[in-house]
Amino acid sequence: MVIEIIKGLATTFKHVFQPRITIEYPEKTRPVRPRFHGRHVLKRYENGLEKCIGCSLCAAACPADAIFVEASENTDAVRYSPGERYASVYEINMLRCIFCGYCEDACPTEAIVLEHDYELSYYDRESAIYVKDRLLVPSADEEDITPMEVEQGEFDRAIPDMEDPS
Numbered sequence: 001m002v003i004e005i006i007k008g009l010a011t012t013f014k015h016v017f018q019p020r021i022t023i024e025y026p027e028k029t030r031p032v033r034p035r036f037h038g039r040h041v042l043k044r045y046e047n048g049l050e051k052c053i054g055c056s057l058c059a060a061a062c063p064a065d066a067i068f069v070e071a072s073e074n075t076d077a078v079r080y081s082p083g084e085r086y087a088s089v090y091e092i093n094m095l096r097c098i099f100c101g102y103c104e105d106a107c108p109t110e111a112i113v114l115e116h117d118y119e120l121s122y123y124d125r126e127s128a129i130y131v132k133d134r135l136l137v138p139s140a141d142e143e144d145i146t147p148m149e150v151e152q153g154e155f156d157r158a159i160p161d162m163e164d165p166s
């Protein structure tokens with residue numbers, strides 16, 4: 001009995017002089033691993049056009065049925081994304097999402113990306129639905145906002161040429 005107590009105290013004593021590993025969250029945060037899957041964002045091209053073309057492949061790939069996409073037609077006078085269509089509605093239900101990343105893998109334009117934000121908490125179910133406005137990243141240039149008017153035929157291709165298809 002006494003030996004066990006001494007062993008226990010020795011273990012405690014051994015750890016007294018080791019550096020503390022407790023992080024005072026939320027005042028301090030620890031960087032996540034590069035491949036960490038956090039909250040999704042919808043990306044834009046450098047010119048401000050949205051990468052999402054409303055194809056719904058992400059929704060089809062999602063095992064949790066967490067994504068809802070509704071597509072509408074682009075015109076050169078009112079253009080959101082390259083190609084024929086854009087996502088007029090894009091929603092992710094974070095209560096369903098299991099952060100598997102299948103949506104990211106399925107996306108042909110690399111529009112949906114799981115980034116490093118893990119601070120997701122809600123007081124009601126409605127707040128757990130991330131709509132397009134919450135997901136879409138801001139444009140690099142404030143003047144490049146969608147929809148935009150572009151020259152006729154300038155953005156006919158929905159999927160850009162890949163730099164390194166391999």
Ligand code: SF4
Pocket residue numbers: 058061062063064065066067092096097098099100101102103104
């Ligand atoms: S990360 Fe997985 S579960 Fe979450 S929306 Fe994407 S495919 Fe669905």
Ligand code: SF4
Pocket residue numbers: 051052053054055056057058059069087106107108109110111112
């Ligand atoms: S995020 Fe990608 S896969 Fe999903 S609708 Fe948009 S373009 Fe298609």
